[in-house]
Amino acid sequence: MSEVRPGGSPSLPDPALSALHGAPSPDERNAVGVLGGLGPYAGLDLVRSIFDETDARTDQGHLPVTLVSYPNRVPDRATWLADPTAPSPLPAMMEVLRRLDDAGCAVAGVPCNTAHAPALFDRLRDGLLADGRDLALLHIVDAIVARLAEVAPDAGTIGVLATTSSIENRLHQIGLEAAGLSALVPDAAHQAAVQNAIYGPTGLKAESAPPRPQARQALLDATDHLIERGAQAVILGCTELPLAVPEADRGGVPFVNSTRALARALIRATHPGKLRQP
Structure with missing residues (x-):
């Protein structure tokens, strides 16, 4: 008692x-x-x-x-x-x-x-x-690759939405390539829009509950851009992104939610x- x-x-x-009060027992x-x-x-x-x-x-x-x-x-x-x-x-x-x-x-x-x-x-x-x-x-990234096998086991070309820092450091690209997958990142204009949707004055760092419609739209536009270029799945590779894009897929192309992974x-x-x- x-x-x-x-x-x-x-x-x-x-x-x-x-x-x-001390070290937990095993x-x-x-x-x-x-x-x-x-x-x-x-x-x-x-x-x-x-x-x-x-x-x-x-x-x-x-x-x-x-x-x-x-x-x-x-x-x-x-x-x-x-x-x-x-x-x-x-x-x-x-x-x-x-x-x-x-x-x-x-x-x-x-x-x-x-x-x-x-x-x-x-x-x-x-x-x-x-x-x-x-x-x-x-x-x-290990978790994302494992989640890809669950939601898009046949996908070979994977789109990546992430911060510019992650893209430039090839954070997701390295992990995907090690798993035998091809990584696809946005072009410069779409990447700038993704970065602004995260860090900009109306981005997810500033307002995420709820997110601003323009931030969400920028992410959807970048997703469509990746799908048009052949992405068979798209990683939401910043943990802010699922707050604005909670859907499981975009026109049948699955999202991989890094937080959920x-x-x-x-x-x-x-x-x-x-x-x-x-």
Whole structure:
């Protein structure tokens, strides 16, 4: 039974507090961690996607999830990748990952495609290893490739909608090519419109609940452009994009929602029996 404190509210039983007062025991290390705040709605959308992709019929059937979101502490990832003298997001991101590990998370996901560029992501993984942390950090492009096999198993040419930073760093292209797929990116004009739909004054970083119609239209125009050039599936390769384009497909050409892909990968890594079948 839980103890009642003088203020009248019951305290949690000791096992429930152990992750907060010390290292979780192995049987407690089963939560899914989310490094949020990159941007904030993307973190919330990932948590919702985890719930949506879990095969559960009761409250208790859902997975333990820890979201830590400190958007004011994490500098922009694309800015730092373009200019390493700019404020680095690494220290704040590492601090959040340590907190997720301390909370008993077995695995963590970062709902920001740009953060998975090797110059940043590899340092996060190396930092966890150097700290002796047990937390496993999943790569979002691996999750996207796995999701492609589910929603578009016969597709060979894959369109990519992403930030200009991700496109220039060939973040998705490298992963797709390693899987034997061809990557197709927008031309300069459409890419500029996609970037503006994310970072512009009426873009998704500024307004995502709800998104501005012009931001959504720019993304749909870029999608049509990729389909006209032969894309058989289109990756929504920025975790802001599904907020404006929630559809499963465009004229029969499937979208691959990177947030949903990462959610499924996190469930598969921790509670595979709870993964909802596509």
